[in-house]
Amino acid sequence: MARDAHFDTRAVTHGEGRRRMAAEDVVVPLHLTSTYEIDEIDPDASLEDLDPDAGEYLYSRLSNPTRNALEHRLASLEGGQHAMAFASGTSAIVATVMACVEPGDHVVAFEDLYGGTKTMLSRLFEERLGVDVSFVDARDPQNVASHLSEETTLVWMETPTNPLMRLCDVAAIADLAHDVGAVLGVDNTFASPVLQRPLELGADVVVHSTTKYLNGHSDSLGGAVVTDDACLASEVQFLQQVGMGNVLSPFDSFLTLRGVKTLPLRMERHEANAGAIAEFLAEHPRVTQVHYPGLPSHPQHDLAARQMDGFGGMLSFEVDGGLDDVAAFLGSLSAFPLAVSLGGVESLIEHPATMTHSPLTPEDRAALGITDSLVRVSVGVENVDDLIADLDTGLAALR
Structure with missing residues (x-):
C-alpha cells in the first residue's frame, strides 16, 4: 500500500501485502509460533541482519509476522518510518x-500527565535512576522554555491531557526542545x-496505549512507539526485543490490527457524541465546568x-457537589x-481522584485541579x- 494513500485506506490495508506472508491471505493470520525453522547456520549473520519484511524470522520476541504487520500500519498512520x-x-x-536519558540527565514534562506516567517518572526515573524531572504547566510554551537547560535530553508531553483536557502547542515546544x-516525545x-499526528508538528517520537482508541474494543492490552529517527528507533527496538x-x-497484535481497520469510522462517532454531550453538560445547572476542547x-x-483535525471523544466535567454527590x-x-481505561466502542465513566489519579497525593491532585467533584467520560459510539x-438521570439524583 502506497504511503500517499488516504488515511482511511491505510488504516484498513497497510502492512497486509502478500510480501509479508506465505499464503495470499486478505487478513494477516495470527502467528502463534514462538520460534521459526531456518535453512542453515550462517556464521557471519547477526540478529540485526534479520529482515522480517523479507520473511526472515528467528524467534517471536525478536519479530513476529502479525506484530510486524501491525508495526508497519501504525508507522504509516502516524507518518513515521519506524x-x-x-x-x-x-x-x-x-x-x-530509557532510550533518551541517562543518570544525571534532565527531563521536562507536562504536569498534567496520566497519573501512572507521572508516578513512573517520579518513582522510577527520578528516585531510582537519578534523572532530574521538572513538571511544568506546558499550556504556556514559555514555562517549558524556562526549565530547559543543557542537561535536558527529553521533553515529555500529553495533548490533550488526562483528565483535564489541557493542550500544549506541539510545534512551539518542538522548536524549544530542539534548540x-x-x-520531544508526545503521548497521542x-x-x-x-x-493529531505529532511527528508532522515537529515531535521526534510518539507513543500510544494501543489498548485505547487504536484497538477500540476494550479486549487487548498494548502500546506502541513511532518515530522517524533511525538511531532512536534502534535504541527503542533494543529495549523492546532484548533489554526488556x-x-x-501475536494475539494482541491481531486484535489491534483488526481494530485499527475501523478507527477512522469510530472516531467520527466518538467525536460527534462527545460534542453533543459536552454541549448538554455545559447547559446543565448541576454541572459547574466542562473540559472539552x-x-x-x-x-x-x-x-x-x-x-x-477534530476534538476527540474524551471529556471531563465538575459536578456541583462533593464526593457524596458524585457517588450518587x-x-x-x-x-x-x-471503569478505568477509555477509547472503546462502549462509553465508560470514572472518578480520577479515587481511580486513575489515586497514586498522586491529595496535595498533588489539588495543585493540578483534580478535585473530588471531577468526573471523566470516555464517550462511546452508542x-x-x-x-x-442517562446522564440527565444521574444528575437528577443529586441532592
Whole structure:
C-alpha cells in the first residue's frame, strides 16, 4: 500500500501485502509460533541482519509476522518510518524514556500527565535512576522554555491531557526542545492519529496505549512507539526485543490490527457524541465546568482547532457537589459502566481522584485541579440520545 494513500485506506490495508506472508491471505493470520525453522547456520549473520519484511524470522520476541504487520500500519498512520509494539502503553513510555536519558540527565514534562506516567517518572526515573524531572504547566510554551537547560535530553508531553483536557502547542515546544538538543516525545493516545499526528508538528517520537482508541474494543492490552529517527528507533527496538523483552503478543497484535481497520469510522462517532454531550453538560445547572476542547469556552479551543483535525471523544466535567454527590450521580447511571481505561466502542465513566489519579497525593491532585467533584467520560459510539438521557438521570439524583 502506497504511503500517499488516504488515511482511511491505510488504516484498513497497510502492512497486509502478500510480501509479508506465505499464503495470499486478505487478513494477516495470527502467528502463534514462538520460534521459526531456518535453512542453515550462517556464521557471519547477526540478529540485526534479520529482515522480517523479507520473511526472515528467528524467534517471536525478536519479530513476529502479525506484530510486524501491525508495526508497519501504525508507522504509516502516524507518518513515521519506524514503529515498535509493546505489551502495554506504560512499557512503551518506559522504553522511550530509557532510550533518551541517562543518570544525571534532565527531563521536562507536562504536569498534567496520566497519573501512572507521572508516578513512573517520579518513582522510577527520578528516585531510582537519578534523572532530574521538572513538571511544568506546558499550556504556556514559555514555562517549558524556562526549565530547559543543557542537561535536558527529553521533553515529555500529553495533548490533550488526562483528565483535564489541557493542550500544549506541539510545534512551539518542538522548536524549544530542539534548540537545546532535546528529544520531544508526545503521548497521542487521547487524540489518535486520526485527529493529531505529532511527528508532522515537529515531535521526534510518539507513543500510544494501543489498548485505547487504536484497538477500540476494550479486549487487548498494548502500546506502541513511532518515530522517524533511525538511531532512536534502534535504541527503542533494543529495549523492546532484548533489554526488556516487552513485546506485544501475536494475539494482541491481531486484535489491534483488526481494530485499527475501523478507527477512522469510530472516531467520527466518538467525536460527534462527545460534542453533543459536552454541549448538554455545559447547559446543565448541576454541572459547574466542562473540559472539552471542542467547546468555544475551552481556553485552548483555538489551539485545538489549529493543531488537531477534530476534538476527540474524551471529556471531563465538575459536578456541583462533593464526593457524596458524585457517588450518587455515578450510582444512578446505567449506560456508563464505572471503569478505568477509555477509547472503546462502549462509553465508560470514572472518578480520577479515587481511580486513575489515586497514586498522586491529595496535595498533588489539588495543585493540578483534580478535585473530588471531577468526573471523566470516555464517550462511546452508542446512540447519543440514550447517553444524554442517562446522564440527565444521574444528575437528577443529586441532592
